[in-house]
Amino acid sequence: MSGAGDRGKAPARWLGPGLLGLLLLPVALSLEVSVGKATTIYAVNGTEILLPCTFSSCFGFENLRFWWSYNTSDTYKKLIEGIVKNEKSDPKVKLRDNDRVSLEGTTKEKMNNISILLRSLEFSDTGKYTCHVKNPKEKDLEHQATIFLQVVDKLEEVDNTVTLIILAVVGGVIGLLVFILLLKKFIAFIIKKTQEKKKECLVSSSGNDNTENGLPGSKAEEKPPTKV
Numbered sequence: 258m259s260g261a262g263d264r265g266k267a268p269a270r271w272l273g274p275g276l277l278g279l280l281l282l283p284v285a286l287s288l289e290v291s292v293g294k295a296t297t298i299y300a301v302n303g304t305e306i307l308l309p310c311t312f313s314s315c316f317g318f319e320n321l322r323f324w325w326s327y328n329t330s331d332t333y334k335k336l337i338e339g340i341v342k343n344e345k346s347d348p349k350v351k352l353r354d355n356d357r358v359s360l361e362g363t364t365k366e367k368m369n370n371i372s373i374l375l376r377s378l379e380f381s382d383t384g385k386y387t388c389h390v391k392n393p394k395e396k397d398l399e400h401q402a403t404i405f406l407q408v409v410d411k412l413e414e415v416d417n418t419v420t421l422i423i424l425a426v427v428g429g430v431i432g433l434l435v436f437i438l439l440l441k442k443f444i445a446f447i448i449k450k451t452q453e454k455k456k457e458c459l460v461s462s463s464g465n466d467n468t469e470n471g472l473p474g475s476k477a478e479e480k481p482p483t484k485v
């Protein structure tokens with residue numbers, strides 16, 4: 258069960274809050290429904306998965322209605338439906354499509370959590386799950402958030418492989434750059450050393466040199482630096 262739903266979260270981890278912030282800005286004062294940062298959840302057949310949904314309301318609520326729907330291209334059904342009397346009570350489930358689905362979480366203490374748990378997942382459970390909330394205190398406007406569930410044979414770590422490859426390439430390139438830099442430094446050091454030696458030769462030889470007098474043709478007598 259652990260690890261289910263981790264996929265797809267990674268990019269959303271940093272993208273999510275930013276986008277959410279932008280999206281929520283204009284509607285910051287109304288009721289909000291959220292299914293979290295991941296838009297797609299992957300889960301293995303036969304296991305169970307929690308489909309998250311929370312809502313927030315700045316005006317408070319009374320007799321708030323909520324339901325989860327399931328939608329694919331050819332099916333639409335209500336999975337679970339219920340009501341929350343007020344902020345001090347837990348949700349009361351009025352309708353349940355089958356016993357593989359159950360309501361989790363609590364609406365007490367401002368948790369406002371109406372997540373559902375799906376058990377014994379089948380491949381046919383793949384589809385769009387939408388969490389709806391209707392608050393009479395807010396003109397009965399309906400708010401919703403959708404999450405996509407993909408039931409798979411096993412969770413593949415494709416993302417990690419790609420990440421590892423990228424890391425390896427980046428690491429290799431950085432390593433190569435460092436190596437080239439070190440090589441350049443080393444070569445520069447060798448050249449400097451060599452030149453210093455040459456200079457030493459020049460200095461020592463210039464001690465006996467009279468070309469400073471500026472006699473024409475004296476250059477021709479200049480000896481090439483002695484090799485060491």
Ligand SMILES: *[C@@H]1O[C@H](CO)[C@@H](O)[C@H](O)[C@H]1NC(C)=O
Binds near residue numbers: 302303304410
């Ligand atoms: C999931 O489905 C595959 C293929 O149908 C099957 O082999 C496997 O046993 C199933 N896993 C579970 C946990 O039911």
Ligand SMILES: *[C@@H]1O[C@H](CO)[C@@H](O)[C@H](O)[C@H]1NC(C)=O
Binds near residue numbers: 328329330
């Ligand atoms: C169900 O999904 C389809 C395709 O995504 C969409 O056209 C349709 O409006 C949805 N139905 C409901 C009731 O949301």
Ligand SMILES: *[C@@H]1O[C@H](CO)[C@@H](O)[C@H](O)[C@H]1NC(C)=O
Binds near residue numbers: 309362370372
């Ligand atoms: C909602 O409740 C479920 C079940 O108790 C829990 O696993 C989940 O973390 C809760 N979500 C939030 C956002 O508190």
